[in-house]
Amino acid sequence: MGYRRSVGILTGLIIILAIAASGYGLLSGQGPGEKGSSESFTSIRGEKVELYGSGIYKNDSISVVAQAKAQDGVTLVLGVPLLLVSLVMSFRGRVRGRLLLAGALGYFTYTYASYSFLSMYNNLFLIYVILFSSSLFAFILTLLSLEKEKVERFFRPSLPAQSIGLFLLFTSLMIMLLWLGRLAGSYRQGTAPEGLEHYSTLVIQALDLAIVVPLSSITGVLLIRRRPYGYLLASVVIVKAAALLTSITAMIIGMLRAGVSVSTVELIAFPAFNLGAIVCLYLVLSNVQEPG
Template sequence: MKFKKEITWLVYFASIVSLFVASIGVSSSHSSPSTSFQSIQGENIPLYGKGLYQLDSVSAAAQVIAQDWVTLLLGLPLLWFSLHWARRGSMKGRILLAGTIGYFLYTYASYALLLMYNDFFLLYVVLLSTSFFAFTLTMMSFDYEKLHQSFDATIPVKTIAGFLFFLAFLLLALWLSRILPAIINNTPPTGLEHYTTLVIQVLDLSFIVPAAILSGVLVLRKHAFGYLLATILIVKGMTMLTAITAMMANIMRAGEAVSIIELSLFPLLNIFVVYCLILMLKHVKEHKSVTGGPSHENTNRLRHQTR
């Protein structure tokens, strides 16, 4: 794997920092909000009032704490496992690593840009930067000229592309249903609360939706880069849908209302995206160096030594 050393150090550093950040985050247990804040739009927003997220709203803090739990219980173990697998030369490991780093990149971009300023602001910035460069180097480590050799020809392209198109449509419908009525009625959108803008919607509409549509089109065309991008999105989707499911459970625990549609839809999608991930990884072909045969690098070294 190209850039193995650089990626390893970046991932180790990010994992240590995120372990500390998430551990402190989950220690902020829920309590009844003692204060409220009137936003610039005139809404009275109940504040969490305790721990690291004391200045955030009850709803936002409940979501972030759930995200911290998912980072600790799923994100970090998956990051360490995929890094170990990738370092052994596994194509599946490298794809899984890219998708998992994508989760950390998305997560700490939202923390740095969305949350009310707190003592961990610089740590969020460090995690955002570290995740970005780790993701960039991981994507650069693939040999795109030979990428088609890593996927077999029996990938169920219609199933994978259909899921990606549905994911893009779902995010569009979900977020535009909040944004457009607010624009038309000249009212603050649902979920804005006392924050300045809709950061999650910015990230989803700017990056996730276009990436899902693009990868869906490329998968239908049986393009190798489409397979790679689709698998990375599916890994990222699995971690994020798990986080969303945990968020909804924690929001209800905090006494906030959750849409019945979201409550039923996201857990079902979470199950289906795990199925899609298994389906895609099943059709990734490993090199001989992973399965026990001599690698191309070792073969060249042996030839050089026998001359």
């Protein structure tokens, strides 16, 4: 794999810092309602916000902390082991390892971009930024090393490219409609979007509408047409989607446990997308043929 040394150093740094950041996030603070730590205030938009009140996430809302702690758990239990295993596999020349590594780095890039831009400022800010930067550049280098080869030759003709491509198109369309529907309601009522609380803007929705939706749509079209870049991008997008949607499903469970309301559409849609992404991931990996 080209850029092996650089990717190895960056990935090692990501693993160390991610364990520290996610572990501290999980263990920090007593949580709302315990020892009287939580507190409420009214935001400048007139929305009542209940802060977590303790630990590293003390200035974040209960809703966001429920999501952050769930994502910390998924990163620690799933993301870090996936990153480590895929790095070892890629160093051994396994195509599956290289594809998994690119997807895992995509997950870490998205995750710590959202932490850097969304979380209220805390002592882990520089750690989030380093994780975001390291993940982004390791992802780019891994993608460049794959782009130099004819990735489509690593896949069996039996790969159900059309079905996977249609799933990516359908998922991107549903996510776009879900977020645009939330924005449309706020435009009609002349109020801030639901769930904005005391934050400055909708970071997750911005990342999804600006990057995830277009990338998934383009990948779906290319894969349906069996273009070389379709195989490359589909592998990356599906690994990243499976990991990210698993964390979103964990977030929904965390929010329900914390007593935070979740819309019925999100409660049904995201776990369904998660299951679909896992099935697509299995189909992609099972149809990879290793060279030699």
